[in-house]
Amino acid sequence: MLTSVDTKSRFSRRTLFKTLGLGGAAALMPARSRAAVLPDTGQEMATLLDLNKCIGCGACVDACRDVNASRYPEPKKPFPVMYPSRVKAEDFSDNRHVDNRLTPYNWLFIQSATAEGREVFIPRRCMHCQNPPCANLCPWGAAARQGSGTVAINTDICLGGAKCRDVCPWEIPQRQTGVGLYLDLAPSLGGNGVMFKCDRCSDRVANGKLPACIGACPNGVQEMGPRDVIVAKARDLAKATGGFLYGLEENGGTNTIYLSPVSFEKLNAALMEGKQSGKTGANTSERVEQQGPGRPHLARVADVMAGSNTLAWAVLLAPLAGVASAFLKGTRKLMNTSSPQPAVSDAAARKEERNA
Amino acid sequence: MPSLTLYRLVVAVLAVSGVAQMPIFKRYYIADIPGLGWTADFIFTHRLHYLAAAALLFWLARRIVLSGASSIGEGRLALLLALIATGVPRMLKNLPDVSFSPTATMLIDWTHLGAAMALGLTALAMVFKRHPHTSRR
Numbered sequence: 266m267l268t269s270v271d272t273k274s275r276f277s278r279r280t281l282f283k284t285l286g287l288g289g290a291a292a293l294m295p296a297r298s299r300a301a302v303l304p305d306t307g308q309e310m311a312t313l314l315d316l317n318k319c320i321g322c323g324a325c326v327d328a329c330r331d332v333n334a335s336r337y338p339e340p341k342k343p344f345p346v347m348y349p350s351r352v353k354a355e356d357f358s359d360n361r362h363v364d365n366r367l368t369p370y371n372w373l374f375i376q377s378a379t380a381e382g383r384e385v386f387i388p389r390r391c392m393h394c395q396n397p398p399c400a401n402l403c404p405w406g407a408a409a410r411q412g413s414g415t416v417a418i419n420t421d422i423c424l425g426g427a428k429c430r431d432v433c434p435w436e437i438p439q440r441q442t443g444v445g446l447y448l449d450l451a452p453s454l455g456g457n458g459v460m461f462k463c464d465r466c467s468d469r470v471a472n473g474k475l476p477a478c479i480g481a482c483p484n485g486v487q488e489m490g491p492r493d494v495i496v497a498k499a500r501d502l503a504k505a506t507g508g509f510l511y512g513l514e515e516n517g518g519t520n521t522i523y524l525s526p527v528s529f530e531k532l533n534a535a536l537m538e539g540k541q542s543g544k545t546g547a548n549t550s551e552r553v554e555q556q557g558p559g560r561p562h563l564a565r566v567a568d569v570m571a572g573s574n575t576l577a578w579a580v581l582l583a584p585l586a587g588v589a590s591a592f593l594k595g596t597r598k599l600m601n602t603s604s605p606q607p608a609v610s611d612a613a614a615r616k617e618e619r620n621a
Numbered sequence: 622m623p624s625l626t627l628y629r630l631v632v633a634v635l636a637v638s639g640v641a642q643m644p645i646f647k648r649y650y651i652a653d654i655p656g657l658g659w660t661a662d663f664i665f666t667h668r669l670h671y672l673a674a675a676a677l678l679f680w681l682a683r684r685i686v687l688s689g690a691s692s693i694g695e696g697r698l699a700l701l702l703a704l705i706a707t708g709v710p711r712m713l714k715n716l717p718d719v720s721f722s723p724t725a726t727m728l729i730d731w732t733h734l735g736a737a738m739a740l741g742l743t744a745l746a747m748v749f750k751r752h753p754h755t756s757r758r
């Protein structure tokens with residue numbers, strides 16, 4: 266029965282949530298956080314990136330680096346010795362200039378893929394998934410999806426275990442060792458720094474500004490707005506231009522929609538080719554690998570959280586099932602009153618329970 | 622299966638799959654032990670945790686109706702309720718349309734962790750307390 270519940274049925278989920286009275290729980294929270302709780306206003310924001318327009322100039326990357334430089338990690342060296350020895354430090358602090366992949370010091374980079382005889386530039390950063398495994402599965406509450414659709418990591422409390430990167434279909438968050446809360450806890454035994462990624466310029470947006478990369482682009486590649494508006498626009502544009510979309514269904518839906526003149530299967534194949542030729546061949550030695558650590562793929566991605574979300578219904582219905590089964594047992598007992606209970610096993614059961 | 626055996630089994634699964642949500646089974650070579658590779662699979666253990674949570678809620682509801690809340694023991698019941706009261710919002714937060722503020726998310730995670738640790742320590746204390754008693758028999 267449970268598998269027939271559509272985990273995408275937004276209406277029923279909302280209704281269920283309200284029925285459970287969590288709206289009431291939200292009211293107990295401080296006023297400042299209350300605004301961010303349960304955004305049923307439909308104001309989830311999404312970004313559309315029209316790759317037809319991107320010339321790969323990198324102005325967006327520079328803007329991101331300028332605006333966020335003050336938030337970059339300043340690790341203490343030497344790093345604490347970590348146990349067991351398989352735990353390796355990840356250190357980009359001497360390579361802050363690297364801007365052709367994601368690093369703790371570079372939250373946006375321009376990927377390029379050649380397909381159908383044309384080079385397509387793809388600005389890459391966190392996709393801001395609608396149901397982000399990075400935030401859902403963070404065991405420490407450091408990563409959270411906000412009502413605006415932005416997924417951000419609280420670098421003040423992140424312990425750098427990198428689980429968010431492990432469960433992210435694009436392995437987006439990047440680790441810097443030697444910074445953060447783990448240094449104050451048990452630096453040798455747990456944690457390994459802090460994870461960094463794009464947070465859609467949360468501070469700027471909170472002050473009514475645009476994310477830096479959007480404002481800096483000379484070609485107006487990016488556009489941000491309520492998700493339904495952006496999705497409608499993306500679909501219209503794709504239809505009108507015969508283009509392709511990425512991000513609508515990926516990982517159950519993201520708030521980053523790419524529109525490309527070339528299919529994403531071909532773009533992804535080109536990225537993978539770049540990956541292989543980047544490693545070997547004399548004439549490609551100049552070439553930067555386009556796919557690998559810090560350089561995400563463009564393959565189709567199934568919804569990572571779908572299985573857990575279906576099981577969530579089982580958890581919510583389990584108490585009802587327990588009550589029902591108890592009543593069923595009661596009814597059966599009533600009907601069987603004529604046949605006496607075997608006294609020995611009953612006593613044994615009671616003994617077992619006493620020993621619990 | 623006797624009621625309490627089921628309870629212990631479910632709590633054991635909850636404990637292992639819950640601890641597995643922290644990235645430590647791989648770090649500390651436990652996932653390298655043949656047959657224990659799954660302990661490092663975050664998605665699998667997350668589903669397992671939900672399944673065990675469903676089993677616990679089923680057991681608890683059935684037990685309360687059949688034998689009354691007092692049959693569970695005051696202390697154990699309080700700890701279980703704390704676990705559930707923090708676990709349910711933790712789970713609801715993971716649904717696609719639900720967003721709590723970052724502060725609320727953090728508090729929910731920390732209190733759930735705290736409740737689980739309290740239950741774990743209590744269970745451990747009980748084992749130590751019971752052990753001399755059972756060995757005397």
Ligand code: SF4
Nearest residue numbers: 391392394397399433
């Ligand atoms: S792309 Fe990865 S890091 Fe970004 S929200 Fe999705 S799961 Fe999280």
Ligand code: SF4
Nearest residue numbers: 329463465466476478
């Ligand atoms: S939204 Fe802000 S943090 Fe994210 S890539 Fe753009 S400039 Fe960087």
Ligand code: SF4
Nearest residue numbers: 319320322323325482
């Ligand atoms: S600034 Fe605009 S055109 Fe230049 S690389 Fe970034 S998105 Fe492309």
